[in-house]
Amino acid sequence: METLPDFDVMAKLAQDDPEKFEQLRQQLIEETINQANSGMQPRLKAQQSHIDLIISRGKNPLHTTMLLRDELQRQLARFAQTLQQPSAQENAVITPISSHPKQVDNADKSSL
Missing domain, CATH: 1.20.5 (Single alpha-helices involved in coiled-coils or other helix-helix interfaces)
Structure with missing residues (x-):
C-alpha cells in the first residue's frame, strides 16, 4: 500500500x-x-459504498462531515445496543431448502 x-x-x-x-x-x-480477509471484503465494499453515498449527498465539506458523523453515531448506537441487549436482536427464521428429492425412510420402503 x-x-x-x-x-x-x-x-x-x-x-x-x-x-x-x-x-x-x-x-x-x-x-x-x-x-483485508477475503471473507470481509464484500462487507467492507458494501460499507464503503454506503459511505460514498453519504458523501455524495453532502452540499459542502462541512455538511458532508456532519452527515458522516451522524451516520457513525447511528452505527455506534446500534452496536452498543447489540452489546448491551444481544437478545433484543431479531432472530432470522431459517427455512431449509433441499435440492434432493424427499428421502423415503426404511419403514416406507417396505411398502413399495
Whole structure:
C-alpha cells in the first residue's frame, strides 16, 4: 500500500486538484479493502459504498462531515445496543431448502 501523504499535503491536493484527490482516495480505499480477509471484503465494499453515498449527498465539506458523523453515531448506537441487549436482536427464521428429492425412510420402503 502506498504511504499516505501528511495532512497538509492531502488538504492542498483536495483544494488544488479535487479530481486527483478523489482518485487517490479511491485507490487507497481499494488497496486497504483488498488487504483485508477475503471473507470481509464484500462487507467492507458494501460499507464503503454506503459511505460514498453519504458523501455524495453532502452540499459542502462541512455538511458532508456532519452527515458522516451522524451516520457513525447511528452505527455506534446500534452496536452498543447489540452489546448491551444481544437478545433484543431479531432472530432470522431459517427455512431449509433441499435440492434432493424427499428421502423415503426404511419403514416406507417396505411398502413399495
